[in-house]
Amino acid sequence: KAGVTQTPRYLIKTRGQQVTLSCSPISGHRSVSWYQQTPGQGLQFLFEYFSETQRNKGNFPGRFSGRQFSNSRSEMNVSTLELGDSALYLCASSGGGFGSYEQYFGPGTRLTVT
Amino acid sequence: AQSVTQLGSHVSVSEGALVLLRCNYSSSVPPYLFWYVQYPNQGLQLLLKYTTGATLVKGINGFEAEFKKSETSFHLTKPSAHMSDAAEYFCAVSHASGGSYIPTFGRGTSLIVHP
Numbered sequence: 001k002a003g004v005t006q007t008p009r010y011l012i013k014t015r016g017q018q019v020t021l022s023c024s025p026i027s028g029h030r031s032v033s034w035y036q037q038t039p040g041q042g043l044q045f046l047f048e049y050f051s052e053t054q055r056n057k058g059n060f061p062g063r064f065s066g067r068q069f070s071n072s073r074s075e076m077n078v079s080t081l082e083l084g085d086s087a088l089y090l091c092a093s094s095g096g097g098f099g100s101y102e103q104y105f106g107p108g109t110r111l112t113v114t
Numbered sequence: 115a116q117s118v119t120q121l122g123s124h125v126s127v128s129e130g131a132l133v134l135l136r137c138n139y140s141s142s143v144p145p146y147l148f149w150y151v152q153y154p155n156q157g158l159q160l161l162l163k164y165t166t167g168a169t170l171v172k173g174i175n176g177f178e179a180e181f182k183k184s185e186t187s188f189h190l191t192k193p194s195a196h197m198s199d200a201a202e203y204f205c206a207v208s209h210a211s212g213g214s215y216i217p218t219f220g221r222g223t224s225l226i227v228h229p
Contacts, residue, residue, distance in 0.1 A: 004157070006157075031214070033216065042219060042220075042221045042222060043204065043219040043222075045216055045218075048214060048216060050213070050214070055212070055213075055214055056211075056214055056216055090157055090158065092157075092158075094215070096213065097213055098210065098213055100213075100215065101146050101148075101163060101165050101208070101215050102148065102160050102163055102215075103160075103215075103217065104160070105150075105157035105158040105159070106157050107155075107156055107157045108155075108156070108157050110155075
């Protein structure tokens with residue numbers, strides 16, 4: 001099976017712009033979660049989508065949003081970028097049902113905001 | 115609420131020496147516990163997990179961890195370190211919540227292996 005893929009791998013944006021990141025889960029997986037990883041805050045949970053619905057949400061401002069499509073692919077959007085949004089954004093997929101304990105991570109998208 | 119504490123942001127060992135990375139967790143319900151490894155510019159790879167049953171869990175690349183409920187610990191060990199083990203290691207805890215198992219991660223431990 002192909003793993004979780006994320007595009008693009010690297011992005012450079014300017015403050016105030018918006019950005020969209022994409023994630024394709026492992027085939028058959030219905031849950032997609034997004035994380036922000038920074039040296040200062042570590043790995044922080046953004047949100048989880050399951051069957052096109054947001055099922056869980058972390059403690060991030062409304063500038064961070066996401067969606068999931070019927071094929072389970074997911075996108076996350078960050079509007080009005082700030083310097084502090086520079087981070088590695090990781091996507092993870094899982095089966096989504098009871099017993100689907102582990103998450104499988106993609107390689108991440110490195111976002112740099114200047 | 116759940117949380118994870120990884121003792122030591124950096125651990126340095128010589129090649130061939132024992133690797134011990136410490137993890138303590140806090141959870142109000144029976145936890146599911148994980149160790150992930152992250153190599154530079156890559157995502158996280160699952161090393162091993164504890165869900166139920168045997169408390170000594172074996173994972174990939176010769177790593178193992180033991181769930182000790184009385185100590186709320188899930189330390190990661192490997193008998194003999196290889197240079198290729200140099201990476202960032204994350205301990206995580208989760209529990210079932212409506213079909214979700216969203217993990218809470220520790221801050222990570224960077225393993226340095228000296229020749």
